[in-house]
């Protein structure tokens with residue numbers, strides 16, 4: 001099963017492990033000092049057995065509430081300034097997808113069915129994450 005939510009955030013691609021010159025060289029326009037924004041599309045895919053009593057893999061209403069608690073940390077925020085995780089992680093879509101996956105996994109009542117998170121920062125740029133492959 002899947003659920004899709006959207007959020008808008010500002011960010012700047014900048015690594016504190018690079019010099020200012022190196023940041024411009026690596027990130028180009030995305031390193032502009034005052035940053036830029038995206039309307040992100042966040043897709044969560046769950047996979048698991050159907051409960052014989054409820055007929056559900058997972059209670060969708062519960063998932064929506066759990067996703068909304070994570071959305072509250074990023075929607076209409078500056079990822080680099082408002083979300084502590086990005087103090088030492090560059091706010092690439094890869095890292096935002098990992099942040100969303102790990103944050104959702106931590107609040108789900110049954111995280112074992114969390115299969116994959118996909119994040120689109122534009123219609124052309126989509127990144128997916130399935131959690132740490134152990």
Ligand SMILES: Nc1nc2c(c(=O)[nH]1)N=C([C@H](O)[C@H](O)COP(=O)(O)OP(=O)(O)OP(=O)(O)O)CN2
Nearest residue numbers: 013030036038091092093094095121122123124125
């Ligand atoms: N590996 C990654 N590369 C880049 C990322 C990223 O998250 N991971 N992100 C960016 C910037 O966020 C940039 O803002 C991406 O937006 P943009 O280039 O405008 O998006 P499009 O590719 O859709 O724009 P077009 O110019 O229409 O192709 C850059 N790199």
Ligand SMILES: [Zn+2]
Nearest residue numbers: 011030036038
């Ligand atoms: Zn960007």
